[in-house]
Amino acid sequence: MIERVRGRRAATFLLATTVALVTVAGPAVATGPPRATLDGTWRMDGYGTLVSIGGGRLVTYDTTGVSCLKGLRDAPAVEGAPGTFRQGDDAAVRVELRGRDRAVLSFDDNVGHRSLRRIASLPAACGEEPAPGRVGRAENLRVFDVFWQTYAENYPFFAAKHVDWDAVRERYRPRAAAAATEDELFAVLQQMIEPLHDGHTGILNAGVTPPRHFGGHRPDVPTPSRDDLARLEKAVTAASGVPAEKWRRWGGEHTAVAYARLPDGTGLLRVTGFQNFTGRGFDADRALLDGALDEVFGPLAAGRRGLVLDLRVNGGGSDRLALHVAGRLTDRPYVAYLKHARNDPADPRRFTRAEPVRVTPHHGLVHTGPLAVLTGPLTVSAGETLTQALTGRPYPTARIGENTYGIFSDTLDRVLPNGWTFTLPNEEYQSAADGRTTYDGTGVPPTDRRPVFRPADLAQGRDPALTAARRWLSTAG
Helix, strand or coil, rough: CCCCCCCCCCCCCCCCCCEEEEEECCEEEECCCCCCCCEEEEEEECEEEEEECCCCCEEEEECCCCCCEEEEEEEEEEECCEEEEEECCCCCCCECCCCCEEEEEECCCCCCEEEEEEEEECCHHHEEEECCCCCCHHHHHHHHHHHHHHHHCCCCHHHHHHCCCHHHHHHHHHHHHCCCCCCHHHHHHHHHHHHHHCCCCCCEECCCCHHHHHHEECCCCCCCCCHHHHHHHHHHHHHHHHHHHCCCEEECCCCCCCEEECCCCCCEEEECCCCCCCCCHHHHHHHHHHHHHHHHCHHHHCCCEEEEEECEEEECECHHHHHHCCCCCCCEEEEEEEEEECCCCCCCCEECEEEEECCCCCCCCCCCCCEEEEECCCCCCCCHHHHHHHCCCCCCCCEEEECCCCCCCCCEEEEECCCCCEEECCCEEEECCCCCCCCCCCCCCCCCCCCCCCHHHHHHCCCCHHHHHHHHHHHHC
16 A cells, blocks of 8 residues: 655663772773673664664664565764764664663654664674576575565564465465566565555565556555545545635645635644655655644634544555644643564564553644544555544544554565565554554544545535534534
């Protein structure tokens, strides 16, 4: 479906061990263990990742029981910001020591932290270099084995998807060995993961023109085209009763945020995604979103009777940006959800310790009145984590429409021995209410079920979900 990237800003501290001073014949000298440093090799708990820090760079390595390949991140240190690394326009990576041999890693565009433990050195096997374009039995099996093993060790949802991954290996490994072209090998890998119907799975061969890409998807939720999205936006605008020219919009060619005051005084805020607002990277996207929200929850909020948050077309992106919206809708901090990652290659039921992810109120104007959230099957990824976060909002909140799509995890972005890249999820997002419930596959359900974007409604200019939201807001206050 729609890929996303995610993270959390964290202050970075370099912790030093205490240096003991002792007296010997002559002047006092420092003794004891050397000062703790980030430089070295670190193993991440879960995620199958090694992190090498040194020479002013942070480099990741993707590992499985049969492989160790240099990963996609090779980020130089940010001058004047110890423990911070940035690769191009990507969000910053931050590493903070928690002792001599422990550290935590976070991404500015993500939420949560990843635990690191120091190891002696990078394994010798991690020197393998990709060999693009090579096709043959040995090369094909190497690609196949790394791909299959990565899913076997990290994917949490085989049981929920009713997929026997060992049987997939037996069926498709001979076909991979026999593939005579890159296209044939690509087709084998695609056929392996297509039955998962998981929008956070995908494969990319960027070495051909045009690049060949496959993204997993639910068969009952067609991926909308640009024309489809434009048609839906036009329909929502018409149903609102507010002329298109009176909407306030942010996000350039592809509107990311739109706001209108409805005839009855209700505010209608539409957010269509949490990435690629500007084409200039995460920091620019964050600035655009925060600027838009400053207006929506500031000057544009005057006299507003209630608020509708329309997420029915939201392609996902950064959970950090999604929480920026949640933080404008409360003046009390609360736990949005818990997240953990699979961390036992042999047991898909074993995970890292669940980490609470919190909604922090914005320091400024916020909306604590009634909120109606519109959702549907095109509410994807970070649009869903925002929906999940709002289930715990400590003020009157209704979810109206249909279940969200059903994909929550950050994606593992991996490299194959032939240079192709692929993605898969390895995390669960759990309900803050009970610490167990996950909405992967099913999506977050509404509290008031209404049809979303039925062809007959679109043709007649009707919007049952928006109508129900306005009716609920008129009584909820």
